[in-house]
Amino acid sequence: MWLVVVTAIVAVVLGLRFAYRYRIRYCTSMRKLHGKTAIVTGASAGLGKETALDLARRGARVIMACRSLVKAQPVAAEIRTKTGNRNVEVRHLDLSSLASVRKFAQDILDSETAIHILVNNAGIFGSPKRKLTDDGLEITMETNHLGHFLLTNLLLGTLKASAPSRVINVSSDLHASCKTFDPDDLNYEKQPYPGPFKSYQTSKLANVLFTMELSEKLCGTGVTANCLHPGAVSTEIVSKNPTYWWLTPIMDYLMWTFALDVKRGAQTQIYLAVSDEVDGVTGKFFDNSQVIEPSKLAQDPNLARRLWNASERLVNLASEEKHY
Template identity: 45%
Template sequence: MVGIVSGVVAAVPLVIVAMLVMFGWVYRLRSGQANTSVSLKGKTIIVTGASAGIGKETVRDLARRGGRVIMACRNLQKASKVASEIEASTGSKSVVVRELDTSSLSSVRSFAARILAEERRLDVLVLNAGIGGPAERVLTPDGLELTMATNHFGHFLLANLLLGLLKDSQPSRVVVVASMAHAGVKSLDIENLNFKREESFKTVRAYRQTKACNILFARQLTAMLKDSGVVVNSVCPGLVCTELFAKSNGLFTKYFLNFVSHLAGKTPVEGAQTIIHLAVSEDTATISGKFFRNCKVDKVGCDLVLDDGMAKKLWEASEILVGLQPDERHY
């Protein structure tokens, strides 16, 4: 009897693995595909967080279409190697690397200043950079919680700084990479966006909050850009096997989600498809203010991110926290 029980117990992990593999097979079958042959010759695209994962594969696809793709990355050495590899695999000679750390407001401002000085147009801005988050609350030199700074505040500031160029280049697009992780957010304390009350900080909670903020930001930006020729949409790439989870310090994300993503997640190429669809497809050229998953409009995971009042409050709080100046407003 003891032997039978031991055998059953030993088989449980194998059964779980088999179930995850089967789920992953079905999950990947449902992934959308950016089926379009649109050329991007003469177009300029910025992709943040472009040296790995879905950002890297987005750059590869856009470069293959002939676009001038600017990889906005924190690690220049790594990004330069990736850019060379992408150019070799696509035949493109228009993949450019620029330094950007979205967790640093000064880095965002320096990056934007260089773009405005060097680039004549900006057709697509893909806000993709992100982290899973540290195990403990960490503040940036700007006094912002690290996860919020990297995933939301940096992108909020960047979009504002480049908004004039996007409007001058219209029709243009902004793609905000969010996540269905936002579904776990039932409320948003505008006075505590940076988890000033340290007991409120949890790695997963912080990450979920940033993803809710991504969608609320896209919603408010859409309203501000009505009839401007700039469309804005948010996207969930799905569960993707990338560096995001492995680099996180949170136990749940670093170990559990990283394990599950390897067995059941999409590949980076599959995860990039909806971003590419929003960046290039003629079908999405005039759609704005929507949430996409698997290359189609999808329902959001919670009512909070549909609250226009909350979106406006988040925008106003974000302006204050990033120190947005009058000459940095282009809406």
């Protein structure tokens, strides 16, 4: 009896694993990117690394924007070896520091004449307790949203001059778990800090709202902005996070059972970066390389404008840093 039950459970688990993984639509675009420049944040591991590898294989100049140079340099060397593309480099970027974002952006503007693809991929899981950065900003929101908001704005002038160009923001379908959102309380000063899962979900909702407002501001410029859910992907965001060491064995098992590997998980952001099918498509939310409807909250234009205005205030976006 028990043997039958165990066999049935194993069969169901393996069936779900197979079904989830093999539903993925691979990016079939053959587009080459010789002469194009791409920036990928968080490119030292996971989805960012796989995206950087694919873009380098297509011939792009790839700038890996990473917090740890020690970790990223060997990855860049690996990508150069695998692709034969010597035009892959690493530059330091800590999205939880506005000063670091501004320094990175200025270095890019000083050295690069064009930017054709910006993949805002980096992200962290929520902090167990409310934690403020040196900027006085909640660390999850600054890393996942505000840092990318500032970076994108600082690079917008060059992105527009390089058009057609693309901005890709990696979000999550977990944004739909948010039933309320207050753009004027991104630091959780009015309401209690909701914990790691909710703070992460809220930052992912901010990614979607930012994308929608960005696409409106860039209408007619030749720069498109889209966001995506990569799927449940086996990355280091939780399982290798030292704060959640006790979750590692559980997450490793769940990731093995149900999650996508990074190659499959990166397909949608690669698709948005290179595919002819999305030429001119902007302001959309994608899952498995297909447009889907984000949550109702994420489609609220008034909320998107309020978030944009609040984000400008929090990052102290100066008039000379505005290119929309």
